[in-house]
Amino acid sequence: MRIRTWLGRKVLASALLGAGLALAPVAARAQPTDRAAEKPLRLVVNVGLQVLDPIAGTSFVTRNFAYMVFDTLVAMDSQGQYRPQMLQGWEVSADGLTYRFTLRPGLEWHDGQPVTAEDCVASLKRWGARDSTGRRLMGATKELRATGPDSFELELSRPYGGVIDALGKPSLHTPFMMPARLAATPPTQPVAEIVGSGPFLFVKEEWVPGERTVFRRNPRYRPRDEPADGLAGGKVAHVERAEFLTITDPATRAAALQNGEVDYLEYAPLDYLPMLRRDRKLVLAKPGGIAQIMGAVAVNHAQPPFNSLPVRQALQMALDQREVVAVHGLPPDMTRVPCQSMTMCGTRYSSEAGGEALREPELERARALLKQSGYNNERVVFLHPADSALINPMAMVVADRVKRAGFNVEVQTLDWATVAQRWLSRAPVEQGGWSLVPVIYTGFDMSEPLSNPGIGYNCTGSAPWLYCDEALKPLLERFEAESALEKRRATVAEINRRALANVNFPLTGQFSSPAVWRAELEGVIDFGFPVLWNIRRAAR
Numbered sequence: 001m002r003i004r005t006w007l008g009r010k011v012l013a014s015a016l017l018g019a020g021l022a023l024a025p026v027a028a029r030a031q032p033t034d035r036a037a038e039k040p041l042r043l044v045v046n047v048g049l050q051v052l053d054p055i056a057g058t059s060f061v062t063r064n065f066a067y068m069v070f071d072t073l074v075a076m077d078s079q080g081q082y083r084p085q086m087l088q089g090w091e092v093s094a095d096g097l098t099y100r101f102t103l104r105p106g107l108e109w110h111d112g113q114p115v116t117a118e119d120c121v122a123s124l125k126r127w128g129a130r131d132s133t134g135r136r137l138m139g140a141t142k143e144l145r146a147t148g149p150d151s152f153e154l155e156l157s158r159p160y161g162g163v164i165d166a167l168g169k170p171s172l173h174t175p176f177m178m179p180a181r182l183a184a185t186p187p188t189q190p191v192a193e194i195v196g197s198g199p200f201l202f203v204k205e206e207w208v209p210g211e212r213t214v215f216r217r218n219p220r221y222r223p224r225d226e227p228a229d230g231l232a233g234g235k236v237a238h239v240e241r242a243e244f245l246t247i248t249d250p251a252t253r254a255a256a257l258q259n260g261e262v263d264y265l266e267y268a269p270l271d272y273l274p275m276l277r278r279d280r281k282l283v284l285a286k287p288g289g290i291a292q293i294m295g296a297v298a299v300n301h302a303q304p305p306f307n308s309l310p311v312r313q314a315l316q317m318a319l320d321q322r323e324v325v326a327v328h329g330l331p332p333d334m335t336r337v338p339c340q341s342m343t344m345c346g347t348r349y350s351s352e353a354g355g356e357a358l359r360e361p362e363l364e365r366a367r368a369l370l371k372q373s374g375y376n377n378e379r380v381v382f383l384h385p386a387d388s389a390l391i392n393p394m395a396m397v398v399a400d401r402v403k404r405a406g407f408n409v410e411v412q413t414l415d416w417a418t419v420a421q422r423w424l425s426r427a428p429v430e431q432g433g434w435s436l437v438p439v440i441y442t443g444f445d446m447s448e449p450l451s452n453p454g455i456g457y458n459c460t461g462s463a464p465w466l467y468c469d470e471a472l473k474p475l476l477e478r479f480e481a482e483s484a485l486e487k488r489r490a491t492v493a494e495i496n497r498r499a500l501a502n503v504n505f506p507l508t509g510q511f512s513s514p515a516v517w518r519a520e521l522e523g524v525i526d527f528g529f530p531v532l533w534n535i536r537r538a539a540r
Contacts, residue, residue, distance in 0.1 A: 038239075038240045038241065039239070039241075039537065040239070040241040040242060040243050041239045041241070041242040041243070041263055041264070041521075041532055041535060042242075042243045042245055042261075042262040042263050042264070043064075043242070043243065043244050043245065043262070043263065043264045043265075043266065043530055043532065044244075044245050044246070044247050044253055044256065044257075044262050044264070044265045044266060045061045045064060045244045045245070045246060045266050045530075046060065046061065046266050046267050046388060046389065046390065047059065047060075047061055047246070047385075047387060047388055047415075047416045047417070048061070048209070048210030048211060048246040048387075048415075048416075048417065049061045049062065049065055049209065049210065049213050049244055049246075050209050050210055050417045050420075051190060052065060052190065052191075052194050052202070053185075053190040053191045053194075054066035054070065054173065054174060054176050055126055055127055055130050055131075055173055055176070055187050056130075056187065056188055056189060056190045056191070057190070058172060058173075058420060059416070059420060060171075060172070060442075060529065061244070063171055063172055063174060063529070064244070064266070064529060064530055065202075065213060065244065066174065066176050066196075067174075067198070067231070067531055068198060068199070068200040068202070068215050068242070068532065069110070069194060069196035069198045069200055069201065069202050069215070070176035070177060070178060070196035070197065070198050071085060071086050071107075071176070071177060071196065071197050071198045071235075072085050072086060072167070072168065072174060072175060072176055072177065072231070073085060073086045073087050073101070073120065073167050073168075073175065073177065074087065074164055074167040074168035075168055075170075075230070075231040075232035075233075076168050076170045076230055076231050076232065077229040077230040077231070077232040077233070078229050078230035078525075078527065079230075080290065080348070082164050082165060082167075082168035083168075083229075083232040083233075084104070085168075085224070085231075085232060086103060086104065086107060086115070086120075086177060086197070087101055087102065087103060087104065088102040088103060088104040088105075089101075089102060090102070090164070096156075096159060096483075097155060097156040097157075097159070098153060098154070098155045098156070099153065099154045099155075099156075099163055100147075100151065100152075100153050101117075101120075101151065101152050101153070101154070102150060102151050103115060103116075103117065103120070103150040103151070104224075105150070106222045107197055107222065108197060108220050108222075109179055109195050109196070109197050110195050110196055110197065110201055110218065110220075111179075111195050112220070113179065114149075115177065115197050116146070116149050116150070116180075117146035117147070117148060117149060117150055117151055117152040118146045118180050119177060119178070119179050119180045119183065120146075120152060120177055121144055121145065121146050121152050121180075122180035122183035122184065123175065123176070123177045123178050123180075123183045124144060124154075124167075124175060125138070125144065125183070126183045126184075126185070126187050127173060127175040127176075127187070128141075129187045130173055130187035130188065130462070131169070131172075131173040131175070131451070132450060132451055132452075132456035132457045132460065132462070132463070133162075133166045133169055133448070133450040133451045133456060134166065134173070134175065135460060135462070136160075136166075136450055136456075136476075136480050137160060137162075137163065137166045140156050140157060140158050140159075140160040140480065141154060141155065141156055141157065141160075142155045142156060142157035143155045158481065159481045159483075160480055160481065161479075161480065161481060161482050161483030161484075161488070162448075162450065162480065162483075165448065166450075169448070169451055170231055170444045171442065171444035171445045171451075171529070172445055172451075176196070177196075177197065178191065178195060178196060179195055182195060197221075198218065198221065198235070199217070199218050199221045199223065199235045199236070199237040199533050200215040200216065200217060200218055200237055200242060200532070200533075201215060201216045201217070201218050202214075202215060203215060203216055210246060210417065211245070211246050212243060212244065212245055212246070213243065213244040214241065214242075214243050215241065215242045215243070215244075215532075216240065216241055217237040217239065217240050217241070218237065221235070221237070223235050223236050223533075228523075228525060228533060228534040229525075230525065230527050231527065231531065234534075235531075235533040235534070236533055236534055237532075237533050238523070238533075238534070238535060238536045239532070239535065239536075239537075242532050245262060247262075248387050248389075250269030250270075250271060250272065250389050251269070251272070253265055253269055253389075254268075254269050254272040254275070254276065257276075257282065257516065257517075257518065258276075258279060258281070258282070260518065263517060263518050263521060264515065264516075264517040264518070264521070264524075264530060264532075265515060265516050265517070266515055266529070266530050267389065267390060267513045267514070267515065268284060268513070268514050268515065268516040269389060270328040270329065270330060270389075270390075270513065271328075271329065273330075273331075273514075276516055280519065281518060281519050281520075282516055282517070282518060282519060283516065283517055283518075283519050283521075283524070284514045284515075284516050285514040285515040285516065285526045285528075286514065286526060287512045287513070287514055287515075287526075287528050288346065288512065289344070289346040289347050289443060289447075290344070290346075290347050290442070290443035290444060290447050290528065291442065291443060291444075291512075291527070291528030291529075292336065292344065292346070292442070292443055292510055292511060292512050293390070293440050293441070293442055293443075293510065293511055293512070293513050294339075294344055294440065294441055294442075294443070294446050294507060294508075294509070294510045295321075295324060295325070295391075295394050295438065295439070295440050295507065295508035295509045295510075295511075296438075296439055296440070296441065296453075296454065296505050296506060296507050296508055297315070297319070297398060297436050297437070297438055297439070297505070297506050297508060298423065298436065298437040298438075298439050298453075298464065298465045298505065299312060299315070299435075299436060299465055299467070299503070299504075299505065299506065300423075300433070300434055300435050300436070300464070300465060300466065301465055301466045301467040301468070301504075302426060302466040303426075303428055303429065303433055303435065304378050304428075305375055305376075305378040305380065305407075305435075306435060306436075308373060308374070308375075309502065309503065310369065310372060310373030310374070311370065311373045311375050312502075312503035312506075313369055313373070313503055314366050314367075314369035314370035314373055314375070314405060314406075315366075315402065315405070315407070315436075315503065315506060316358065316361075316500075316503045316506040317358070317361050317362065317365050317366040317369055317405075318361065318363060318366035318401050318402055318404070318405035319361055319398065319401060319506055319507075319508055320361045320401065321337040321338045321339070321361075321507065321508055321509035321510075322337050322338065322509070323397055323401070324394050324397045324398060324401075324508040324509050325337050325394070325508070325509035325510075325511050327393040327394055327396070327397050328390075328393065328394075328511065328513075330511055330512070334511055334512040334514075335509070335510070335511045335512070336510040336511065337509045337510060337511070338355075338358070338359050338509070339352065339507065339509070339510045340352045340354070340355025340358050340359065340496075340500060340507060341355070341496060342446070342449075342452055342454050342455055342495070342496050342499045342500070342504075342505070342507070343446060343447050343448070343449060343452060343455075343492060343496065344443045344446045344447050344510060345510055346443075347443055347446075347447035348447070348485070348489075349447055349448070349449060349488070349489060349492045350447075351489070351492050351493040351495075351496045352496065353493040353494070353496045353497045354496055354497030354498075354499075354500040354501060355496070355500055358500065363401065363404055363405055366405040366406070367405055367406050370405060370406045370407070371406070375406075375407075377408045378408065379408050379410055379429055379430075379435075380402065380407045380408055380409045380410065380429075380435040380436060381410050381412060381429040381433065381434050381435045381436070382395075382398075382399050382402070382409050382410065382411045382412065382435065382436045382437075382438075383412055383414060383419045383422055383423060383434050383436070383437045384396075384399065384411050384412060384413045384414065384419075384438070385414060385415065385416040385419045385437075385438070386413045386414070386415065387415045387416055388416050388440075390440055390513055391416075391438050391439065391440055394438060394440075394508060394509075395438040398436075398438050398508060399411050399438075402436070419437060422434055423437050423464040424464055426466075437464075438508070439453075441453060442528060442529065443528070444528060444529070449476070449479055449492055449495055450476070450479070450480060453465075453505060454467075454499055454504045454505025455472070455476070455495060455499050455504065455505075456476070458472045458473065458476060458504070459472075459473060465504075465505065467502065467504040467505070469498060469499075469502040469504065471498055471502075472495065472498045472499065472502070475491060475494050475495045475498060476495065478491050479491045479492065479495065515529075515530060520537055520538045521535050521536070521537060521538075522535070522536045522537070522538055523535050523536050
């Protein structure tokens with residue numbers, strides 16, 4: 001077993017777990033201290049941080065990073081409601097076509113410059129050129145303009161029912177604010193420096209890409225007066241230093257947490273859940289609904305063989321959600337399979353319309369569909385991100401079932417950073433392209449149709465999978481124009497039917513993967529992904 005060199009020495013994690021031996025330090029002890037506020041708060045992230053720009057980047061770890069150093073105009077609270085964050089508030093015209101926003105006073109960038117309305121307008125335009133929801137909002141916008149140093153307006157050209165929802169979008173891609181000079185960077189190109197206005201400062205000189213990211217408390221940050229609630233409220237940093245660490249081996253992650261070398265795991269190693277649940281020194285999160293995870297397979301619709309709908313239908317019939325999710329060995333209360341809702345089961349837009357035939361997938365039926373499709377044994381390049389503790393075991397089951405259905409599968413085992421680069425390629429598989437990528441998303445990404453990776457990117461050409469269903473276009477337009485919740489839900493049912501029929505983004509199962517942290521941490525916000533403000537260490 002390989003353990004990162006920064007752990008200090010090579011040890012067997014299984015032995016550590018059994019004997020309770022102390023793990024070697026996971027970071028340099030340059031400035032030891034007994035003061036609780038100055039002891040680094042250490043979070044183990046699921047995969048290593050490689051990309052820092054939350055608009056150019058596409059990974060959850062980049063989003064987690066961004067919440068440390070950037071801030072948002074609007075934020076989602078623990079009840080799923082949207083509240084002002086950088087904004088003092090907003091007003092909407094009587095016809096619903098003009099939104100007037102005012103920034104709260106005293107906001108500063110990390111370089112000491114004031115946050116201005118011009119910065120926010122530039123940031124929204126950059127986000128709007130990259131994100132699926134942002135593109136739709138900008139497409140419905142007549143003008144977005146600053147009206148003063150701390151005020152700006154968004155004037156719509158047509159009704160758009162989810163303006164505030166869009167500005168408060170909690171996950172990929174989140175509309176984080178940055179200085180206008182940085183927001184002038186093309187959205188697919190990472191910004192040259194990290195300057196935010198959030199509660200922590202990025203310590204660039206200590207960053208080891210893929211292994212360690214270091215933050216310091218931002219002494220100039222002015223949190224909101226109200227208590228922290230989800231992503232909203234007062235983001236008070238109680239620790240002077242925080243770190244994101246990467247530990248690829250699940251057993252080593254568990255050992256590091258139990259021995260107090262790290263404080264918080266973004267995802268508890270699922271194989272060790274029974275042991276972690278019994279440990280009174282630890283607290284497990286309780287994710288449900290929007291905080292759960294959905295597995296899926298990103299399909300390259302632009303290249304053979306999956307540019308053929310009948311071939312995609314054969315693939316979809318081969319995927320048994322029960323078998324895929326069972327690989328994690330989760331208790332029944334942590335799974336929700338089968339679920340054929342593109343917007344996740346248990347969320348406000350949940351609908352399984354059109355999924356009836358997929359509840360009982362059959363390999364024999366998949367083989368028959370594949371034979372009828374005219375598939376000619378074309379090579380299927382399956383990119384397998386082996387360093388993701390969640391995706392890796394599910395990917396092995398998916399690859400096996402696709403092979404057993406009769407596809408000519410070539411599994412290429414890579415790290416996630418390499419997969420994320422490879423799937424941007426639009427080349428044929430013979431020239432380094434790809435066919436299938438197993439992925440996971442949370443309900444924060446899946447539950448809103450316009451941001452959903454299997455719905456919201458329809459015919460935009462801005463996502464790697466490049467699906468395009470003409471019949472889906474008017475449904476999405478109807479959804480975005482509507483503001484009444486019940487009418488939106490009825491439209492989502494039709495959207496779900498179309499997305500499943502076109503096999504945009506076949507689902508592999510919904511489940512919980514809880515975070516876990518040491519019980520000595522107080523004020524941890526159990527939201528569904530890690531935020532490190534509001535956390536204190538219990539006094540000893």
